[in-house]
Amino acid sequence: MAATLDPSVDPLYRDILRRNPGQEEFHQAVHEVLDTLGPVLARRPEFAEAGLVERIAEPERQLIFRVPWTDDVGRVHVARGFRVEFNSALGPYKGGLRFHPSVDLGIVKFLGFEQIFKNALTGMAIGGGKGGSDFDPKGRSDAEVMRFCQSFMTELYRHLGEHTDVPAGDIGVGGREIGYLFGQYRRITNRHEAGVLTGKGTGWGGSQARTEATGYGCVLFTKEMLRMRDRDLEGLRVAVSGSGNVALYAAEKAQQLGATVVTVSDSGGCVVDDKGIDTALLKQVKEVERGRVADYAERRGGEVRYVPGGRVWEVPCDVALPCATQNELTAEDARTLVANGVLAVAEGANMPTTPEGAAVLREAGVAFAPGKAANAGGVATSALEMQQNASRDAWSFARTEERLTAVMRSIHDACHETAERYGRPGDYVAGANIAGFERVAEAMLAQGVI
């Protein structure tokens, strides 16, 4: 990574590189935050004196464990489990679990680090953490997924608790997996501690609108960015990457607000649907039948095209919502988007834009929302789920969505105002990093050197 950091943080960054070799995604996430902190440390020397940057970049606790499980023909497999409990200054560790073959310590640490600032931006009492496994649920039977989840929780349960550490879903972990994980936690501990996991089914402690929250929130954030430019989503063409939880509900909300979502994708390719994605059919194919976007294209027929290996960013659009995975939008993609006249890019996924891609977009004056702000609606609604669990209450969809809308507006405004306060008007990356950092730093400062 290029050494463009402010001299107040560059030696710290070098030290982080030296002490965490091979964790490229973690380095990238740290670099992105430190890149914007120079002016904050200049204004608040007590933050540097208290060693806050060094402490915030070092997880409070890192767990790595063996997860043995047996497949349907009796073969034994050994996966690796992770939980990084990064920062609890603001509340219990909170962040999802990712099940994907690419998961390693560097990925979990990048996600956990981002989560600290994201959770701080929500204004709620939640700290940052993340976890997962290199287990690949794709192509596995329900019984195999259940046995894996039970084995994973048999180790992890001792580190969790509604006041300690509260996981949720992420890539490869949806309602099915949360159900199996919760069941095993309940069995081992003999406690129906609903607030220990979020993303539960609405019939047994889950919150209305949690499934929709990350995607919906991302679009609500986009709406706020467009409003600052006297625009709205009505009539705009939107490109969405991915077709999982975040992508599906980003597409749904964009269409509810009058936009046309012209493309979605998965790791096999993308579909181009100029009349607008049929989100009800896409949900049926993905969530009920566990199919692929190619199946969607086949079922939809007509002029819908499936492009094997195709990239959504080549499809002309006004708004781009990367909702699949990290580093999926490169500098070349960004140049294509700019050439096609893109107005706004909001990250539904975590760190989907490469640093070079983000630079191209920001230099071109595109409204660019980093994931830690734009996708915070999911974790915010998880905190609302914890709130409902604590009071043994269940709110309506409308009430929960209203709270989500208010949270997304407040995150937008916090990023916007903080960027202005630091002389970076319109820079949502600086605004999000600084606003999130300030909240955690104040809490850490008050709580002493721990």
Ligand code: NDP
């Ligand atoms: P899902 O597992 O539901 O969906 C992931 C989607 O991204 C799938 O379409 C998948 O395609 C695609 N994808 C995943 N990895 C890759 C890859 N390496 N290359 C190409 N495509 C890929 O996950 P979510 O929707 O929950 O998560 C998506 C992103 O949003 C992640 O970055 C996650 O961290 C972030 N996020 C999720 C939140 C949530 O509430 N779920 C909250 C905040 C952020 P395929 O099926 O082919 O693998």
